[in-house]
Amino acid sequence: MSDVGIAPIPQPGLDELIRRALAEDAPWGDVTSETFLPASARASAVLVAREPGVLSGVGVFARTMELVDAATVATAELTDGASFAAGAVLARVEGPARAVLRAERVALNLVQRMSGIATLTASYVEAVAGTSARVVDTRKTTPGLRALERYAVRCGGGGNHRHSLSDAVLAKDNHLAVLQAAGVDLHTAIVEARRRLGHTVHLEVEVDREDQIEPVVSAGVDTIMLDNFGPERLRAGVAAVAGRALVEASGGVTLETVRAIAETGVDLVSVGALTHSARGLDLGLDLEVSAGGGGRE
Amino acid sequence: MSDVGIAPIPQPGLDELIRRALAEDAPWGDVTSETFLPASARASAVLVAREPGVLSGVGVFARTMELVDAATVATAELTDGASFAAGAVLARVEGPARAVLRAERVALNLVQRMSGIATLTASYVEAVAGTSARVVDTRKTTPGLRALERYAVRCGGGGNHRHSLSDAVLAKDNHLAVLQAAGVDLHTAIVEARRRLGHTVHLEVEVDREDQIEPVVSAGVDTIMLDNFGPERLRAGVAAVAGRALVEASGGVTLETVRAIAETGVDLVSVGALTHSARGLDLGLDLEVSAGGGGRE
Amino acid sequence: MSDVGIAPIPQPGLDELIRRALAEDAPWGDVTSETFLPASARASAVLVAREPGVLSGVGVFARTMELVDAATVATAELTDGASFAAGAVLARVEGPARAVLRAERVALNLVQRMSGIATLTASYVEAVAGTSARVVDTRKTTPGLRALERYAVRCGGGGNHRHSLSDAVLAKDNHLAVLQAAGVDLHTAIVEARRRLGHTVHLEVEVDREDQIEPVVSAGVDTIMLDNFGPERLRAGVAAVAGRALVEASGGVTLETVRAIAETGVDLVSVGALTHSARGLDLGLDLEVSAGGGGRE
Amino acid sequence: MSDVGIAPIPQPGLDELIRRALAEDAPWGDVTSETFLPASARASAVLVAREPGVLSGVGVFARTMELVDAATVATAELTDGASFAAGAVLARVEGPARAVLRAERVALNLVQRMSGIATLTASYVEAVAGTSARVVDTRKTTPGLRALERYAVRCGGGGNHRHSLSDAVLAKDNHLAVLQAAGVDLHTAIVEARRRLGHTVHLEVEVDREDQIEPVVSAGVDTIMLDNFGPERLRAGVAAVAGRALVEASGGVTLETVRAIAETGVDLVSVGALTHSARGLDLGLDLEVSAGGGGRE
Amino acid sequence: MSDVGIAPIPQPGLDELIRRALAEDAPWGDVTSETFLPASARASAVLVAREPGVLSGVGVFARTMELVDAATVATAELTDGASFAAGAVLARVEGPARAVLRAERVALNLVQRMSGIATLTASYVEAVAGTSARVVDTRKTTPGLRALERYAVRCGGGGNHRHSLSDAVLAKDNHLAVLQAAGVDLHTAIVEARRRLGHTVHLEVEVDREDQIEPVVSAGVDTIMLDNFGPERLRAGVAAVAGRALVEASGGVTLETVRAIAETGVDLVSVGALTHSARGLDLGLDLEVSAGGGGRE
Amino acid sequence: MSDVGIAPIPQPGLDELIRRALAEDAPWGDVTSETFLPASARASAVLVAREPGVLSGVGVFARTMELVDAATVATAELTDGASFAAGAVLARVEGPARAVLRAERVALNLVQRMSGIATLTASYVEAVAGTSARVVDTRKTTPGLRALERYAVRCGGGGNHRHSLSDAVLAKDNHLAVLQAAGVDLHTAIVEARRRLGHTVHLEVEVDREDQIEPVVSAGVDTIMLDNFGPERLRAGVAAVAGRALVEASGGVTLETVRAIAETGVDLVSVGALTHSARGLDLGLDLEVSAGGGGRE
Numbered sequence A, B, C, D, E, F: 001m002s003d004v005g006i007a008p009i010p011q012p013g014l015d016e017l018i019r020r021a022l023a024e025d026a027p028w029g030d031v032t033s034e035t036f037l038p039a040s041a042r043a044s045a046v047l048v049a050r051e052p053g054v055l056s057g058v059g060v061f062a063r064t065m066e067l068v069d070a071a072t073v074a075t076a077e078l079t080d081g082a083s084f085a086a087g088a089v090l091a092r093v094e095g096p097a098r099a100v101l102r103a104e105r106v107a108l109n110l111v112q113r114m115s116g117i118a119t120l121t122a123s124y125v126e127a128v129a130g131t132s133a134r135v136v137d138t139r140k141t142t143p144g145l146r147a148l149e150r151y152a153v154r155c156g157g158g159g160n161h162r163h164s165l166s167d168a169v170l171a172k173d174n175h176l177a178v179l180q181a182a183g184v185d186l187h188t189a190i191v192e193a194r195r196r197l198g199h200t201v202h203l204e205v206e207v208d209r210e211d212q213i214e215p216v217v218s219a220g221v222d223t224i225m226l227d228n229f230g231p232e233r234l235r236a237g238v239a240a241v242a243g244r245a246l247v248e249a250s251g252g253v254t255l256e257t258v259r260a261i262a263e264t265g266v267d268l269v270s271v272g273a274l275t276h277s278a279r280g281l282d283l284g285l286d287l288e289v290s291a292g293g294g295g296r297e
Helices: A014-025 A031-036 A058-068 A097-127 A146-155 A173-181 A186-196 A210-218 A230-241 A258-262 B014-025 B031-036 B058-068 B097-127 B146-155 B173-181 B186-196 B210-218 B230-241 B258-262 C014-025 C031-036 C058-068 C097-127 C146-155 C173-181 C186-196 C210-218 C230-241 C258-262 D014-025 D031-036 D058-068 D097-127 D146-155 D173-181 D186-196 D210-218 D230-241 D258-262 E014-025 E031-036 E058-068 E097-127 E146-155 E173-181 E186-196 E210-218 E230-241 E258-262 F014-025 F031-036 F058-068 F097-127 F146-155 F173-181 F186-196 F210-218 F230-241 F258-262
Strands: A042-049 A073-076 A089-096 A134-136 A168-171 A202-207 A223-227 A246-250 A268-270 A283-288 B042-049 B073-076 B089-096 B134-136 B168-171 B202-207 B223-227 B246-250 B268-270 B283-289 C042-049 C073-076 C089-096 C134-136 C168-171 C202-207 C223-227 C246-250 C268-270 C283-289 D042-049 D073-076 D089-096 D134-136 D168-171 D202-207 D223-227 D246-250 D268-270 D283-289 E042-049 E073-076 E089-096 E134-136 E168-171 E202-207 E223-227 E246-250 E268-270 E283-289 F042-049 F073-076 F089-096 F134-136 F168-171 F202-207 F223-227 F246-250 F268-270 F283-288
Touching (some): A014 A058, A031 A097, A031 B168, A031 B173, A042 B173, A058 A073, A089 A097, A097 A146, A168 B031, A173 A186, A173 A202, A173 B031, A173 B042, A173 B097, A186 A210, A210 A230, A223 A230, A230 A246, A230 A258, A283 B173, B014 B097, B058 B089, B058 B097, B089 B097, B097 B134, B097 B146, B097 B258, B097 B283, B210 B230, B223 B230, B230 B258, B258 B268, C014 C058, C014 C097, C031 D168, C031 D173, C058 C073, C058 C089, C058 C097, C089 C097, C097 C134, C097 C146, C097 D173, C173 D031, C173 D097, C173 D283, C186 C202, C210 C223, C283 D173, D014 D058, D031 D097, D058 D073, D058 D089, D058 D097, D097 D134, D097 D146, D097 D258, D097 D283, D173 D186, D173 D202, D202 D210, D230 D258, D258 D268, E014 E058, E014 E097, E031 E097, E031 F173, E042 E097, E042 F173, E058 E073, E058 E097, E089 E097, E097 E258, E097 E283, E097 F173, E173 F042, E173 F283, E186 E210, E210 E230, E223 E230, E230 E258, E283 F173, F014 F097, F031 F097, F042 F097, F058 F073, F058 F089, F058 F097, F089 F097, F097 F146, F097 F258, F097 F283, F168 F173, F173 F186, F210 F223, F210 F230, F223 F230, F230 F246, F230 F258, F258 F268
Parallel strands (some): A246 A268, B168 B202, B246 B268, C134 C268, C246 C268, D223 D246, D246 D268, E134 E268, E168 E202, E202 E223, F168 F202
Antiparallel strands (some): A042 A089, A073 A089, C042 C089, D042 D089, D073 D089, E042 E089, E042 E283, E073 E089, F042 F283, F073 F089
16 A cells, blocks of 8 residues: 555655664663563564554554664554554564563654554544545644654645745745835745746745735745635635635644635645644554463453 | 753753754755845744743743854743743744744744643643642653653653663563563562662562562562552552552543542652643744834734 | 845755865864964965856855864855956955864865856856756755755856755656556556645656657646757757646757757756766965965965 | 775775765655655666766665665676776666665766766876876865775776875975964974874975975975976976985876876876866666566667 | 673664774775785684683674674674683684774774773672672763773673763762852752652762761762761761661772771772773784684794 | 974864763763752862873863853863873863863863873883883774874873874784785785885884894885884894884883883884773862852862
8 A cells, every 4th residue: 555655754864763762762771671581581562552543653663673673573464554443453573572672662652653643634634525625734743753744644644745944935924024024025026036946846925815815826826825714715715816826724724624624625724733733642562472471461 | 940940951962953853844945035035134033822831942942043043042031831821922032034934943843842741741730739649751752852851841840750761670561571471570580680780770660460569569669650550449559568669650641530540649640641642832933023014913 | 146146055964064074184183284383373365266267155165164263264255156257366264374274175175166066057057048948957966065066056047956856756767667667657657646746846757759748748747858859859849848847958968059959948958067077166275374474476 | 806906995984975865865755756666666777888987986886776775786797997888887786666766866976976086087097107107186075075086096097195184294385384474494394293293194295496395305204295397397306306205296287288297207196186177977877677678778 | 691690781872882983993994904905815813811801892892893894703702791711712703804804903992991891890899799888880981981881890790870960869079069159958958859859860969077977868868978988987977877878988999998998888889990990901813814824823 | 382292182073072972971961960059050160180190181171161061161270291290280160060060070081081191101201211212002092082092192292103094004913814824925915015005105014023024124114013022132123124114112011111122222112001001090170169168178
């Protein structure tokens, strides 16, 4: 499924991110495992869902296990993007007990956060099903985890907005205020910007008043963001843009309001909550000790 | 207040963390500001609360602003740990417009997350007011942000559990399962561990059955964790421990259940949700453009 | 001028890049300066053009000087993007002699390379003056220096193509060959890609045959690249595209051929040579020793 | 051949350099490959010379391929230092199509630059064949790539000058100017420097006037650099030095002038152009898709 | 033995530490091996003790060998913590001659320093045998090597004090002086600190006068350090503490004085010399060249 | 004095080294200072010698103080290379009490180790006074601290051998053994190496038998090392070399034997003990609390 539907997690830096997280969690060793567990003990364990959700980060979970000790083998039972019920087994791990328990918390922290985002995203996506609107993320991500969190949004069926300040223009209210204070006309500024920007750079401008729509759209933007317009004004905005640019709705989007917003005909609904307010999904690692049993039954 | 009540944010690595976040958010420049804003434009702005809460990270917010451009000056209006109402001004910023807007999102992402944790923590702390129990965090933190998130917990009035796997022992169910499978007696294992551990290392063991309490406590632990005991069994557990070790309650702790748990006489209540499920607090940056007005209204 | 015409050099990582270059050039100190020069000696120097050209990187030159010793002051005499004649003074430096001479080579290596690129770019831009075509760069940059080299292209009046594999799609001959081998229809693949890609991602496809144009353009690309078409076929290609996408010419572009290519009506001419074959411009640092003269007259 | 003639590329830091280049070229993934190519598609490809030259960096090319995906296998067909004709196959690659195409540009950028330097060096070396002079490089290298570029010079048959400011002394015109301004006698300064320098540190001084030769050589230098002397004065200079030190010619060295300079009897001719003005050699990656053909013809 | 007695070397960062040491020792290659040794030559060698001692770091020695070239195989003959006589073979290495000789010095530098510490520690531990006192280290370690040096202390039979300023409190004379200057009562300060500190944080206070003991101990510390008390006063101090806290002796501890100190009944004797004044143990690498002999006989 | 006699500590990487040491010593803050000391408390302190010695690293000490908090001011009372008696004040510090105490241990660890090396070196240098021999260091340095330790040797009046494997050739017994096993003649190998090596690379070969001297010296080495020859054989060796190369004595060098070795006429005596077996000099930080006194007496 990830073959066709979900682009894989970007590799560059992933190992470094995991190693940094592991070092943060054990800067000079895992004193519990080293003290209590025989070096020769092995453990097998399952990653289990304690509540239903959408999976994201099972590969990150597995990679974390492997980076602690190459002798650990982790196998996914489901692929990212899959929905699961409470109790579902998501992955299996087998390796030296000290390594598995030393990696446990970091591996869980990552997959729980990513699956939390995917699950929340999926609920928004489901809420707008059948409309022409796409639910997209924002730059309100956790510092250091943006690539993973954007991937999690894709796992939940959402779309990605720009990745960073470098790859697309989004002139927001604060930019417009500076322009205005400097006495620069917005329409002119956009025309000039278009001329100077690289041809691959997407150009989007945020407006919060109807009278800004025409000057912005006629200057040639790729997307216009209508901020805090509400369903009624959004519908009028979509009509005013008249297909000359993509229309993005933002502001005041909740699971309760998103469908009404999507039904106005906007192309995009951006939802900061997907990343800044998702809670970690409740996943756990249940040990199945080889020699003699035990575990968490 | 931070002078007496809240230990400051640990410095080592803070600048590096912020720089990494800034690079993530603008790997090759801020194309919007560079295209739309005159290099000479200046901006002043205020960090405003859009909902009530407890502040944490105002220094991180300010440092982020300064790291983008040393010509930016950011001043806190409140100190970390302070409660505020919606509409409160938390900090002021003044500097080159390009720098302020380029730093905005990263600075907000950090202070919103930290204040979200402080605010959630404060609600748990308030819920147990008057009992002898202390609300403490866990290792369920965002990879890369542990020091900041533990600081945010302190800002909210909570306490910190161990920082990492390196600085204290916490033998959990999975460790006990490995021990059992290896045929090692728990009491003996603890006695032996105590003998070998450095004298500064705190030793804690988690149990989920009453009959584990005596062998664990009599072996000489500093803290015993009673996992998922529920109020009634907790009360019995506290009696069984009889002051020979600190008692920590964990599992099933919510804002609804925490007071009943705290009233059982336990010393510590650990709450993973403080960090893994806090949502970002709604804070915003409102521009007050110097030359000629503007802003957000 | 950089205020309106040239976006500034992206800051994140610039200091780190310079520090790495300085460490490469003096991993354990500058044995010549430390042995021959009194610690108290000061030096003033000028960055002089030994041939005409277009300036790029004067800020990087200055920053390199300052990073070796904060007591060094470097001032630009011209701004990036300015043309200059042989003999022109481009910048002035004043500071401890040991620091100035220790920084000299690294500072020169950077500004010489960047100005070489700007100068070469300017000659291409001049060659197409009056046509509707824009000269743009490629990803054929020096590993580690991409942001600086793309900036140098802008200083020379050129435009930037995508920055990296992450921020825009460019399906090239090798991608198409894989698709074909996998039995995937190109038109269908593009339609599907558009559906899945983030809305800010620019979509470009390279073709090397006329019969590929219609399936590609009708699938909805932002830009079509006509590879190695030559002026005549380019003109026909532009007609076939008929304004439905930007047209980029690539392959076989030299200072001799570029005008004929530009006159075919294409929107973009991409030139790998701008970065992979620019030679360093001949700039030098002439010392003006304070106490008693000397220097290079 | 590299066994006897060319010392291998220094390993420390090579992987890090490549990883940094890969991250620069795809900070958050390769959106083209991830969108267009099936994850299961495989590709085989050949590194082909589009013009004649001397090979350098085939191991770096291969290592880049492998670092993107350990499942990729790259094999050299020629060894570094070998000459080849246009059309020659230099290396073969086989691996996941996404990995091969994601690595392509970075791998090419490196081997093209290195082979460009080796090829230019070889032309200088050939030009002085039969004389006693050795063509050597300078510190005018690309920041971050010095070890690779010095290696490329060796592949072209050239010699290496000092690596950095740390490992040998080279007092140049600017140092002498500072000394003079400080009222320090050059001969005395050299004698004193020799006394203080570690015994393994090579000591070289640059002069641009005949009357400087005797004081410098009699003070005991290892090498004297005659800067911009021209063939006639060089011949006289060599006679004046009379074997008491190595003689290095620098300044004004081009492919046209180098032989006349070499024939004056100097030991070394240093050529900044070897590294600062070599253009990338035209090498390409031609795909040979397994299932069903394709490729570039 | 390391299974039960000695916790393993903390992994996070170990490879990075070794790589940094290797880069320091060969920033751009090993010119001797590359020039003198055939690339195909192989070497086998033994790590030999030239004096008796206690082993520590044999795994670090082996890992260093492997990191230079994965084709090198290093095998320990003894485990860390083992005592050996002069002439003992501690490990064996087999691999490419260039790699083995390039790694030799760094590998030796590490294992010699670590074994030097283990050997010195063992002599202190032996000196206190039969008493109740444990010999522990301090923070007087080599910058960058703390985790390795603390591990070496464990190999020698010693115990570890706190790892860093972050994981335990140790209020020393200088802290007390600041408190006193600020007019803060020590007893009160400790009581307040205990209330605020995380429950896992060990709390220790240093005193240098008898009259400080009661206020400190009655405030509830985990350990009290009696600095420079000498045997007689230590005995009195132990009696005054009366089991309410651990007692640590520090200051003036040498191999001559340590037993008398230990016999006073203190729980801990901290010895800075274990790490700041251990000399490198004399270990060497003896080559056993495969084809034809040679070596060091 | 450092102006003429001692080259300064190499800067590149020094701050990074110190920051790494500070992070090692306080990965998440200094819990003692943060808990016990008022944020507003200030402290002044002196770096005091508790035993006589030679100073090295006072700048590193000061820089460490400043890097913790830019508000701290540290001033040297003596310069590196100066001798001092017990009780001497070496530097003064003034700043926030929390910063001074947080930096104390790292700053001391560095200056104590460096001054220990300088002091030991000075004793060797004094022992050979009046002979023609120079005492030099080896590569037996602490991993990560080589530049600092070589600098410390210079402060003690010693000389530096090569810095690393990259900047000079030293073919040792193990290299010769590999050569011999490969059937390569040593004389021929040296002649060939000389031809291929860069002209700035110092070439040294170690021998342990008299009959190796002539083949080595006649091949054209810069230095010949006579390993473990003892005074008598050294004298003969010096005669045999007859000024054709520098002669270095190594092996079995102690404070007792060094003078006899130096009197044989060798040019260099290399002493591994300078760095691998120097103990930290006893230096301390005595607080002089501003408000009201305190301190250590």
